Amino acid sequence: MPMHAYGATIVSPTLDTGDTAWMLISSALVLLMTIPGLALFYAGMVRKKNVLATMMQSFSICCMMSILWVVIGYSLVFTTGTPFIGNLSQFMLGGILDHYHFGIDKGFVLGSDTAAPVMMTIPQSVYVVFQMTFIIISVAILVGSVAERMKFSALCLFCLAWGLLSYVPIAHWVWTSTGWLAALGAIDFAGGTVVHINAGVAGLVCALMVGKRIGFGKRDLSPHNVGYAVIGASLLWVGWFGFNAGSALGANGRAGMAMLVTQIAAASGGIGWMCIEWIKRKKPTVLGIVSGAIAGLVVITPAAGFVLPGPALLMGFIGGIACFWSCSYLKHKLGYDDSLDAFGVHGIGGIIGAILTGVFAFGPLSATESDPAGISASVGLVIAQIEAVIVTIIWSGVVSWVLLKVIDKLVGLRVTQDEEREGLDMALHNEQINS
Numbered sequence: 001m002p003m004h005a006y007g008a009t010i011v012s013p014t015l016d017t018g019d020t021a022w023m024l025i026s027s028a029l030v031l032l033m034t035i036p037g038l039a040l041f042y043a044g045m046v047r048k049k050n051v052l053a054t055m056m057q058s059f060s061i062c063c064m065m066s067i068l069w070v071v072i073g074y075s076l077v078f079t080t081g082t083p084f085i086g087n088l089s090q091f092m093l094g095g096i097l098d099h100y101h102f103g104i105d106k107g108f109v110l111g112s113d114t115a116a117p118v119m120m121t122i123p124q125s126v127y128v129v130f131q132m133t134f135i136i137i138s139v140a141i142l143v144g145s146v147a148e149r150m151k152f153s154a155l156c157l158f159c160l161a162w163g164l165l166s167y168v169p170i171a172h173w174v175w176t177s178t179g180w181l182a183a184l185g186a187i188d189f190a191g192g193t194v195v196h197i198n199a200g201v202a203g204l205v206c207a208l209m210v211g212k213r214i215g216f217g218k219r220d221l222s223p224h225n226v227g228y229a230v231i232g233a234s235l236l237w238v239g240w241f242g243f244n245a246g247s248a249l250g251a252n253g254r255a256g257m258a259m260l261v262t263q264i265a266a267a268s269g270g271i272g273w274m275c276i277e278w279i280k281r282k283k284p285t286v287l288g289i290v291s292g293a294i295a296g297l298v299v300i301t302p303a304a305g306f307v308l309p310g311p312a313l314l315m316g317f318i319g320g321i322a323c324f325w326s327c328s329y330l331k332h333k334l335g336y337d338d339s340l341d342a343f344g345v346h347g348i349g350g351i352i353g354a355i356l357t358g359v360f361a362f363g364p365l366s367a368t369e370s371d372p373a374g375i376s377a378s379v380g381l382v383i384a385q386i387e388a389v390i391v392t393i394i395w396s397g398v399v400s401w402v403l404l405k406v407i408d409k410l411v412g413l414r415v416t417q418d419e420e421r422e423g424l425d426m427a428l429h430n431e432q433i434n435s
Helices: 017-044 048-078 124-146 152-175 192-210 226-248 253-281 286-303 309-334 342-360 379-410 417-422 424-429
Strands: none
Touching (some): 048 424, 152 192, 192 286, 192 379, 226 286, 286 342, 342 379
16 A cells, blocks of 8 residues: 555545546547547648648657657656656556556555645556646647648657657646645646647747748648648547546546536637637638637636636637737737647647636635635736746747757758658658549
């Protein structure tokens, strides 16, 4: 049996089959967000000559991050270690069998050697897979910023290094009880800082350092198949229920509320983008409303287990309008080529969501036996959220910049102009869509 930090024996919680079933489903739903969800969403927004290369990015990231997570990522995030990084006690998932009691179903204790252990009613194997899907989607999001022009070799090196040096530390800081941002009071239910701001800022740095696509702002770079994008966005919407409601770690009332506010925020985000686009451009677009729905989903992610339906409606609407402004005006005003708006939707939406979580948090939703008041909105919470946002922006930005500089020296970041004009499908993968 695990021992508490103060020497007391911790009794392993009883495994709950309902909670376990829900978390298995949630894990599959979050994986669905990347393959095929994000793969289709991104592939629909590039030109025909780059569709397969864009899908290849999502699929290869799924493979690479799965292995990285098993070998070292999970251990560095979810073991105690220091306030800044975990340790290697679960390298290659060593010790995962410690939580198996053959013949007796038991859950496991996360952080058993800390002052705030988390009793789980699911097997550790399920928790490992659930969290694995988060690093997969995070890395897959950011590469949309450099679609149609980055070398595949450079992309692979960057994804592996960024996952280890940016995602892993920030996840430890926010999602473990001993993490230093958690100790400051910052909260993030399902990944506003860890996933969306982190990936969005990295995407912006990538877009700036790799440079603009040939013809950006001068030629027609419009999507090859908006239908693909709509199907992908729809899969993302459905998968997001696993992302947010699954972060309750059980089939319970908090998961139900997280699912409800997720649906509300997605809908209001889509309506927000559609309305402002209708006003500004006289016609609402299909790509606009689906982008607004994604923006609403991003904004509600850090707040899903902390806010009520009313605030969720407002948060989604604000997110849809703000992300429309970022993608339609800020990007063109500043002149950077964030191809698929990784920063415009995920970076901006994540920042808004993280801060508004501090504004609207409703204590009873997060109440526990040890903390019956829960976490409620306050000036102090807003300050803690802003601090977490700033730290995430700085860390992700600096790490991304350094990695890109090193990788540029090693293999170069960008394909040649001839390869870019030919299309990455043939230039990098010797395949193409013939129809």
